[in-house]
Every structure is written in C-alpha cells, then in structure tokens.
Amino acid sequence: STIRQQSSIQRIPGPPPSSWLLGNMLQLFLPPYGHYDDIWRKTYGTVYRFQGCFGRDRLMVSDPLALQHILTSGEFEFAPIFDTLFRWLFGERNMAVLKGKEHRNLRTAWNAAFTAGAVRQYQPILEKVAQGISEKLDTSDSPAIDICPLLSSATWYLAAQSTTSEPRHLLQANPQRKFLVDEFGGLLPSWLFRRAIYLPTKASQALRTHVELASREGWRLVHEKMDAAKQGLDGGDDVYSMLLIRPDAQTNKSLRPEDIVAQTSVMMIGGSDTTSSSRKTPSYKIPCERRYTGRPRTSRGDVAYDSMPLLIATIKESLRIYPVRPWTAFSLTTGERLSQIQVKTGQLVTLGFASYQKLESRWGEDSGQFNPGRWLESRVPQSDAIGPYANLLAFSGGAHTCVGWRLAVLEMQVILSELIDKFAFSLPVEESIEPRYMTNLMPTNTEGQKRAAFCVKRVL
Numbered sequence: 001s002t003i004r005q006q007s008s009i010q011r012i013p014g015p016p017p018s019s020w021l022l023g024n025m026l027q028l029f030l031p032p033y034g035h036y037d038d039i040w041r042k043t044y045g046t047v048y049r050f051q052g053c054f055g056r057d058r059l060m061v062s063d064p065l066a067l068q069h070i071l072t073s074g075e076f077e078f079a080p081i082f083d084t085l086f087r088w089l090f091g092e093r094n095m096a097v098l099k100g101k102e103h104r105n106l107r108t109a110w111n112a113a114f115t116a117g118a119v120r121q122y123q124p125i126l127e128k129v130a131q132g133i134s135e136k137l138d139t140s141d142s143p144a145i146d147i148c149p150l151l152s153s154a155t156w157y158l159a160a161q162s163t164t165s166e167p168r169h170l171l172q173a174n175p176q177r178k179f180l181v182d183e184f185g186g187l188l189p190s191w192l193f194r195r196a197i198y199l200p201t202k203a204s205q206a207l208r209t210h211v212e213l214a215s216r217e218g219w220r221l222v223h224e225k226m227d228a229a230k231q232g233l234d235g236g237d238d239v240y241s242m243l244l245i246r247p248d249a250q251t252n253k254s255l256r257p258e259d260i261v262a263q264t265s266v267m268m269i270g271g272s273d274t275t276s277s278s279r280k281t282p283s284y285k286i287p288c289e290r291r292y293t294g295r296p297r298t299s300r301g302d303v304a305y306d307s308m309p310l311l312i313a314t315i316k317e318s319l320r321i322y323p324v325r326p327w328t329a330f331s332l333t334t335g336e337r338l339s340q341i342q343v344k345t346g347q348l349v350t351l352g353f354a355s356y357q358k359l360e361s362r363w364g365e366d367s368g369q370f371n372p373g374r375w376l377e378s379r380v381p382q383s384d385a386i387g388p389y390a391n392l393l394a395f396s397g398g399a400h401t402c403v404g405w406r407l408a409v410l411e412m413q414v415i416l417s418e419l420i421d422k423f424a425f426s427l428p429v430e431e432s433i434e435p436r437y438m439t440n441l442m443p444t445n446t447e448g449q450k451r452a453a454f455c456v457k458r459v460l
C-alpha cells in the first residue's frame, strides 16, 4: 500500500525540478515573489507536485475544500520542521507548538483577551500609538522615511503597554538559508533537529538569547501588572492586563502566569512584523475622501472604523495579495487519505495560502491585481467561512488560527486611518518596494533589506 500511496503522489503533475539538490525551492522562494507559484497553479491546477531538496516530493495545495480539510480535520499538524522552528523562536511552551487539549485550554483562556468586545477596548491605546507614529513622521526631516520600524513596535506596545523594543532582527532570515535549514532539518529525527539550537553557532546563540530575553521581559511585565493590581492601581488596557487583572480574567483560573510568560516571544514577533508588513500597500492610492467629510463616529463619539468601507476593502485586499505567511507546511499524522489523493503519513503538504487567495475561480479574472473595489462590488466569496476573516487565509485557519486576528484588523484600521487622513505618501524616485519572502513576506528595497521608504507630506 505504501507503493500505491507514493505512486498516487507521483502521478500528480507538477513542474520539473531545476536540480536534484535544490528541486523547485529556489524558484518558489526567491524573488520575484509568487511568480512561479502563479504559473504552476495556472498550469497544473490547485494541487500540484513540486520538489524540495534532494528529490523529495511535496504537494502544493490551494484548493479551498482541501485546505479547509487539512486545517480543520485534526488529521494534520504543522510539519515537524515548522514545529521545531516555532520552538526555537517562541520557546517550548508557546501556543503554536502546544497540541490537543493543552492547546485548546490555553486558546480558550487567551481568547478572552481577543473577543470582539475585548478588542474594542484597545481602541484608545491604538489611537495613541497611531498619533505617536504621526508625530514621528511630523518631526522626521529625512526626505524618504522608512516606516517599518515605526509600525513594528506598535503591536508590542499594545500588547503590554511597554516601550521595550522587541528583537526584530531575528525575523530577517535569509530565505536561501531558511529553506536549506528546512530541508536538512526534515532529514533528521525531530528530537535531534530540535537540539540544533544548542549548537555553538551565532544563529543558535542569537535564538537562545532571544527566547531568554522574551521570558525575562514576560516575567517583568507579569510582576509589574500584578503589583499594580495589588496596590489598586490600573495596570492599563493592554493584552497582559486584560489577561491578568481584569475581573473576568481573574475568574479564568486556568491561565497561570507562566502560561502568559511563555507567549511573550510569539506576541513580540508574531504580532509585530506581521501587522506592520500587512499595512503596506505599495503603489496604490488609498481612497481618502474622508479627509473632507470627517471620520464617522459612533453614538458614544468614538471613531467608527467599521463604518469605513473603502478602508476595510483596502485592508482586505492587502491581506489577500500580500499574506504575511504565504505558505505553511503541514503533514499527515493519522489516516491515509486527503480527499481523492493518497498521502503517506509524514508527507509534507504545503498549504498555498497566497495561491488560494489568487484563485481566479474565487476572486475573479483580475485576481492577480490589487483592486479593493472587488470587496465593495461583492465580487468575492461570501459564505463558506474559510479562515476567520473575509474568507482569507492570511490568518491561517483551524486550531492554530491567529489568536490576534481581530486585534490585527483593528490595528490596521486605526493606524491606516490616522496616517492617510493626515499625510500623503509617495514612493521616492530612487527607491522601490518589493515584497520578498523572508520567513514572512516583507517589504524590501532592491538590495533585499527590509525597508519601506516613503516621501511623506502633511496634508491635514
């Protein structure tokens, strides 16, 4: 039966590898972003076979039903290599690596800080963060301002109301190196590969230091918030306070301080570069009629971000065309069937989130174009609830759906709204912005460094 299973995958068409050593990996991961994936999807369809390093077959899946099944059936988990990378980056007890009941319990406890109601309470802090970014833009005298560092620290500030800057350099992975690590790692037993973090290399040392610092910072925050609560002081309206000292949090006995501390790294990294990268929509004029009409308000006088359809359409379109995590790899843990295709246990299946979000059958013939209008004209799938937001998979789906997606959306609404109301952004003549896959999808300059530089002019 193993032979039948293998041949079932081998019968699936796909692009020829460029070499036995590197397979199709260079084409898939190196710039221009998404180029080959688009061609292969159009040529071979929504499930195609491509090759990883050393002639190893992988499946690329962008079929909506298959993706839904893989994400929600419980038969698949993050591929061991992703699991290991998450452990290295975020620590051994972070949400992304916990499984089964332990993961479900932690998610339930954390969800309390990310419900629609809880997220609304973060609006004032977000507005403060947005005004801080405006002030920095106002006072900068540089002709072209790189907005990446300004945006990256915003989520972390919101999570903890802490001005500690997060060690973002860790995400600036070199894509060549990253997929070689992926592939070599995949050849070793997981337990052995995990121990590579103890190798005496600069990269391992940097990861270990990062996880230690994140843990120390986590404990500092937890103590700070709990001490403030003991003294009857308001700890703040941030995520940590919401989890630790709000009355509803205190009834949530299942969440121990160490469980909160263990998520500090994932909050620092998972919630900062992701949101900031999604907020950049190069070469598009964001509609700004509101400048002349004022921002809509709720009956309580707060800005009503959900009543700004053009802004929301622009955010959805950015998440569609530039998903921060364009691909993720899962493998089968139980069972032997993926719809009609026989899949061996352990077979790597790459979930083509980016590819799914460009399917012509779902998003229209112009699916490759950045056009927020499609959301206003209701030319988008309405009802099949793939992923948590707008039928997009930018926040993944299933058990490991991004816990902070509502917060991320509000953050983008608040910051974009503030910035496009007050400033006009244009691309400097001598610079361009290219999306590039570096663990996450990032805006980069032509040299491949993370950078999104704009000429900024105050208009209001």
Ligand code: HEM
Residues within 6 Å of the ligand: 095, 096, 097, 107, 155, 159, 263, 266, 267, 270, 271, 272, 274, 275, 276, 278, 323, 324, 325, 328, 393, 394, 395, 396, 399, 400, 401, 402, 403, 404, 405, 407, 408
């Ligand atoms: C635009 C912004 C964001 C995007 C596109 C995004 C995307 C994702 C994706 C795709 C995953 C699935 C894991 C993976 O495949 O890597 C994930 C997981 C996660 N995200 Fe986000 N994220 C964003 C913002 C945030 C924010 C603001 C927070 C928290 C403050 C956050 C916290 C997390 C956590 C804790 C997980 C792990 C969940 C689990 O494994 O159960 N993310 N995110």
